[in-house]
Every structure is written in structure tokens, then in C-alpha cells.
Amino acid sequence: MEKRRVVITGLGAVSPIGNTAVESWAAVREGKCGIGPITRYDTTDRKVKLAGEVKNFDAAGLLGKRECKKLDLFTQYALAATDEAVAGSGINWEQEDRSRCGVVFGSGIGGFETIAENFKKAEERGCDQVSPFFIPMTISNIAAGNIAIRYGLHNLCTCVTTACATGTDSIGAAFRHIRDGYAEVMLCGGAEAAITPLAIGGFTAMKALSESADPARASIPFDKERSGFIMGEGAGALFLEEYEHAVRRGAPIYAEILGYGASCDAHHITAPDPTGSGGAACMLGAVSDGGIRPEDMDYINAHGTSTPMNDRCETLAIRKAFGAHADKLMVSSTKSMTGHLLGAAGAVEAIFTALALRDGYVPATIGYQTPDEECDLDIVPNTGRETSIRYALSNSLGFGGHNSALLFKRWEA
Numbered sequence: 001m002e003k004r005r006v007v008i009t010g011l012g013a014v015s016p017i018g019n020t021a022v023e024s025w026a027a028v029r030e031g032k033c034g035i036g037p038i039t040r041y042d043t044t045d046r047k048v049k050l051a052g053e054v055k056n057f058d059a060a061g062l063l064g065k066r067e068c069k070k071l072d073l074f075t076q077y078a079l080a081a082t083d084e085a086v087a088g089s090g091i092n093w094e095q096e097d098r099s100r101c102g103v104v105f106g107s108g109i110g111g112f113e114t115i116a117e118n119f120k121k122a123e124e125r126g127c128d129q130v131s132p133f134f135i136p137m138t139i140s141n142i143a144a145g146n147i148a149i150r151y152g153l154h155n156l157c158t159c160v161t162t163a164c165a166t167g168t169d170s171i172g173a174a175f176r177h178i179r180d181g182y183a184e185v186m187l188c189g190g191a192e193a194a195i196t197p198l199a200i201g202g203f204t205a206m207k208a209l210s211e212s213a214d215p216a217r218a219s220i221p222f223d224k225e226r227s228g229f230i231m232g233e234g235a236g237a238l239f240l241e242e243y244e245h246a247v248r249r250g251a252p253i254y255a256e257i258l259g260y261g262a263s264c265d266a267h268h269i270t271a272p273d274p275t276g277s278g279g280a281a282c283m284l285g286a287v288s289d290g291g292i293r294p295e296d297m298d299y300i301n302a303h304g305t306s307t308p309m310n311d312r313c314e315t316l317a318i319r320k321a322f323g324a325h326a327d328k329l330m331v332s333s334t335k336s337m338t339g340h341l342l343g344a345a346g347a348v349e350a351i352f353t354a355l356a357l358r359d360g361y362v363p364a365t366i367g368y369q370t371p372d373e374e375c376d377l378d379i380v381p382n383t384g385r386e387t388s389i390r391y392a393l394s395n396s397l398g399f400g401g402h403n404s405a406l407l408f409k410r411w412e413a
Contacts, residue, residue, distance in 0.1 A: 006178045007411070009251040010091075010239025011351050012084030012189075014077045016052035016232050016338045020084050024348070025355045028334060029384060031366045035215045035230050035339050041197050048209045050218050051195045052232030052339025070133050071146070072111030073193035077235035077344070078143035079150065082187055085237040086151065090251055091185070093151060101185040102155030103148045104174040105237070106166040108343030108398075110140035112194045143191050143235075155183045163398030164303070165262075166190045167236055167346030168406055172260035174240050175406075184245045189347035191235035200231060206270065208307065216367050219340075221304035221333035222311050222379045224372035229305040232339030236347025238354075255354035256409045258292065258391075261285025265401030272313040272397060279317030282403040283393060287321075290391075290407040295325045298389035299362050301353045302379075303397040304333025305340050310397065315375045330389075332365045332380040346396035350406055353394040357410040360388045 011021040016034030018024035027034070035052050043049040059068045059076045062083070068076060082105075114137040118130040136142055141159035148157040156177060160170045167190030174188035194200075203209045210228035212218040219230040246253060263285065265278035272279065287294055303314055319326045334352050341348055356362055361384055368381040394406045 003179050004181060005243035006175050006240055006257045007243050007246050008238055008254045008257065008354050009241050009246050010085035010089030011254060011354065012081035012088070012237040013234065013348055013351055014054055014057065014081050015234040015341070015348055016054060019054065019057055021351055025352065028337060028352055028363045029361060031337070031364050031382070031384065033215055033337055033366060035218055038195065040195055046200070047211050048200050048204050049213055050215055050230055052230055053195055054234050070137065072114040072137045074107050074111060074191045075143045075146055077193060077233070078105060078191035078237070079146060081189065081191070081235040081237035082147050085187065085239040088252070089239040096185065098152050099154045100183050101153045102177065102183050103144045103153055103157040104160060104170045104177070104186060104188045105144040105147055106160035106170045106190045106343055107140045107143060108161060108163050108166045108192055109194050109199070111138035112199050113196050114138050116196050116198050147187055153187070161343070162402040163400055164340070164342055164345055165396040165398035165402040165404045166343035167348070168350065168394060168396035168404040169262060171238055171347065171350055171406055172262065172404060175257045175260055178240055178242050184242045186240045187237060188240060189235060189237040190343040192342040192344040193233045194342060195231055195233050203231065210306065219306045219336050220367045221302070221306045221336050221365055222372060222375040223368050224370040226306045226308060226311060228307055229335070230339035232341040234341050234348060235344050236351050238347065238350060253411045255357045255411050257406060258409050259286040259288070259290025259407035261289060262404045265403065267401055270399045271309055273401070274313055276313050276316030276320050278401060278403045279314055279395070279397055280320035282405045283317065283321040283395065286393060286405040286407040292391060294322050297322065297325065297329060297391050297393060299356060299392040300329055300331045301349045301392065301394040302331050302333045303395045304335050304365065306335065312374045314395065314397065315377055318377060326377065329378065330362050330380050330385065331377045332363050334363050336366045346394065346404070350394045353392050353408055357389055357392055357408055361386055362389065
């Protein structure tokens with residue numbers, strides 16, 4: 001079967017640096033840091049005091065006060081981001097066969113805030129007295145379900161949960177679904193809202209989070225003084241279309257998706273394979289899937305979490321995949337601005353990668369001060385670059401050994 005072309009015609013985001021994709025990308029271009037003191041709860045006796053919180057998010061204004069009472073925050077973020085992507089695509093649903101339109105939208109954790117709230121109610125009143133919406137607010141697939149319900153989409157509706165690779169794998173699955181002829185339109189992405197005492201406590205206990213009190217030196221990917229990641233939250237949504245379908249309706253096209261690669265380290269529940277083999281395999285898989293050569297690559301939006309192991313192992317993976325060409329690549333981490341959005345990270349970073357191609361602008365890795373000889377790539381330190389790029393990868397590497405990468409191409413009519 002001939003593989004069909006897949007393009008991005010709508011983008012939506014809720015992030016620590018903006019409540020829309022437009023705002024978030026403008027903040028990336030400014031090198032804005034969205035990390036600050038946690039305001040959701042008292043951190044006086046807590047080791048971790050910083051996070052990448054979403055600011056001034058008006059869920060009731062966007063979705064309706066009554067509706068929000070039945071939605072965990074991660075689903076609220078998902079719907080807000082999806083609404084932006086749909087509006088930007090210019091789609092007229094009444095003219096579409098919605099049996100050919102579907103959803104792949106994931107979350108790494110799901111309704112963590114709702115779990116904590118209802119556990120407290122159960123302790124106080126008994127388990128039978130929790131909210132009747134407890135389960136449908138909590139389950140990780142409910143964002144995908146709500147998106148399909150909102151727009152009446154009857155094709156595939158599914159949820160990917162692969163930890164920090166969730167957003168990227170969701171886009172990859174949606175891309176293949178269109179490319180292989182099963183749909184014309186797919187809404188895809190990821191959402192997360194886990195800035196809660198219990199979630200932060202869990203990541204703190206496993207020594208994954210930075211305990212820095214300085215927002216400018218907390219999420220510092222590839223810096224020798226990095227000490228862990230900063231929890232972020234939000235959602236990213238992409239509107240994908242089969243190329244001919246998009247052209248027929250005169251849709252705006254941001255970029256083309258050429259390839260998707262995935263692999264598993266099969267090494268450890270949280271630590272990456274120290275050889276970088278799994279990460280290299282997923283990048284080369286995306287490159288091969290897209291029909292280009294490794295030396296054609298211009299830019300990589302790295303997973304770049306700011307943990308000592310990830311950044312070192314991802315550097316090894318890039319060098320293993322690209323050989324001598326690795327020295328010619330620009331490799332930056334936008335987590336330096338947003339923190340780590342877990343299941344939403346890959347989706348938001350895919351948006352930034354697509355916009356980098358459209359605008360000819362490579363985002364910076366901000367907050368960088370101390371070079372690390374084990375992370376010796378061109379990480380575009382502190383200042384972004386105006387430069388024409390044609391091919392770019394977005395990497396995601398998750399707990400459980402999940403590795404995934406998406407290959408994007410600058411749109412050329």
C-alpha cells in the first residue's frame with residue numbers, strides 16, 4: 001500500500017509559559033523561564049519547592065463552570081489545547097465524514113489530583129462516599145474520550161500511556177493511522193497535571209527532581225551542575241490531516257510529519273540504557289521511516305530532562321545514531337523553559353519543533369552556565385538562532401525504557 005502524506009494543520013497548547021500554542025511559542029522565542037515557586041500547596045517542609053505551573057488558566061471561562069466540575073485538571077488542559085488546535089485548523093465538521101476522524105490522546109498519570117482529593121474523602125467519610133465522577137475523572141483515557149465526544153468523532157479513539165514518551169507516541173500512532181489509510185483527520189497529543197503533594201513527593205523520594213531553590217538554575221539540561229528535573233504541567237494538541245484532504249479544504253499547513261520511531265531499552269524501570277542504544281534506535285527508526293539520511297538532519301528537540309543520567313545517555317544516543325554528523329547538529333532542550341510535562345512533554349515539544357521549522361528559529365537551552373564534557377553537543381546555549389532548517393527530530397525517553405522520536409519536515413508547497 002502506498003504511504004500517504006501527513007501534515008499538521010492545527011496546534012494547541014497549555015504550558016507553563018503560555019496558555020495557547022501562540023503564547024507558548026512566543027515565550028520560547030523570548031527565552032522565557034516558566035519555572036517558579038509552587039503555589040498549589042505549602043512547601044515549607046518539603047524538599048522540592050519549584051515547578052512549572054500553568055498560570056492564570058480560566059477553565060470555567062473556556063469550558064464552562066458546570067463541565068469543569070466533572071473534569072480533572074489534566075482533561076481541562078487537554079480540551080483547552082484541542083479547542084485551539086481545532087479552531088486554528090479551520091475545519092468545518094459539518095462537511096466532514098466523522099467516521100474518518102479520530103483521536104489518540106494520552107496521559108502519563110491521569111487524574112492524579114482527583115485521586116488525592118477522593119482518597120481524603122474516603123478517609124473522612126468512607127469509600128462509598130467518594131464522588132460519582134471519581135473514576136471517569138481519573139482514568140487516563142478520559143481526555144481522549146472527552147475530545148471525541150466534544151467533536152463527535154467516530155473513528156479510532158484511544159489513549160497511549162508510555163510515561164514521558166506518551167505525547168510523542170500518541171502523535172506517532174495518529175500519524176501512522178492516517179498514513180496507512182484508516183482516517184483523514186486525527187486529533188492527538190498528551191496532557192498532564194501532577195503538581196500535587198503526593199506526585200511531587202513520589203518523584204522526590206526517588207531522587208528524580210531538582211531541589212534547587214533558584215528558578216534560573218533548576219531545570220538546566222546538559223549543564224554539568226544539573227541535579228534533576230522540574231515538574232511541569234499542561235497539554236499539547238496537534239490536528240493531523242492527510243495531505244490531499246488538507247489541500248482540498250485550503251487548510252493552513254505548519255509542517256509535515258515524515259517518520260516515527262520507537263524502541264524499548266528493556267533495561268531498568270527508571271534508568272535509561274547507559275549505552276544509549278535504545279535512544280539511538282528510535283531516532284534512526286524515525287529517520288529511516290521518513291526516507292531521509294542521518295546526515296540530512298538539522299535540529300533535534302532533545303528529551304533533555306536535566307537529570308544527570310538522561311542528558312548523558314541522550315548525548316551518547318545522538319552520537320551513536322548520527323556519528324560524525326552529531327557535531328553539525330543543533331540539539332536544544334525546551335524543558336529548560338517549561339520543566340518536564342511528563343505525558344504532555346512530547347506533544348508540546350512536537351509543537352515547538354514544527355514551529356521551529358516554520359519560522360526558521362531554533363530554540364535555546366536557557367540557564368546554561370557550566371559545560372559538561374559528557375554532554376558535548378551544540379545545545380544552542382541561552383540564545384536561540386535564526387537559521388533555516390529543513391528536517392528536525394523531537395525525542396522522548398520515558399520510564400520503563402520507552403523511547404520514541406518524530407521526524408518533521410519544513411512545509412514546502
